[in-house]
Amino acid sequence: MPEIILILSGSKSDAKIVEKITSLLDEFEIEYKAEVASAHRNPKKVESLVKTTFADVIIAVAGLSAALPGVAASHTLIPVIGVPVSSKLEGMDSLLSIAQMPPGIPVASVGIDNGKNAALLALSILALKDKEIEKKLEKYRERMKG
Secondary structure, eight states, X not given: OOOSEEEEESSGGGXXXXXHXXXXXXXXXXXXXXXXXXXXXXXXXXXXXXXXXXXXXXXXXXXXXXXXXXXXXXXXXSOEEEEEOOOTTTTHHHHHHHHTOOTTSOOEEOOTTOXXXXXXXXXXXXXXXXXXXXXXXXXXHHHHTO
């Protein structure tokens, strides 16, 4: 089965945040593909991954200028969720870069280093068309109530 979520990270150093995403997707038994592809160092790889994916949602993890989510979104109509990474300005630079995408190429954003919320937002998007994911998400939220 092809991936239904494509996870892009700008650097191998983003592995801890990607792990927050993949561990939750594994819990929900969701297929994904995770790739390291920098918007600056290998933009052609980013473009190729985005244009050839079968994913229903893309999660892009990026720090500093955090161009990766916007670059990914510029090549597709698939929803893109940006995860800003703590960096020079405690992640505020990344958060503002993702949140302030130019009009016409929107990117959703979650909190700084919050890969778990990115996974949950992606699951919410998938749940719109998949009742099994919707049920699992409802159970997950019930467990959160304690």
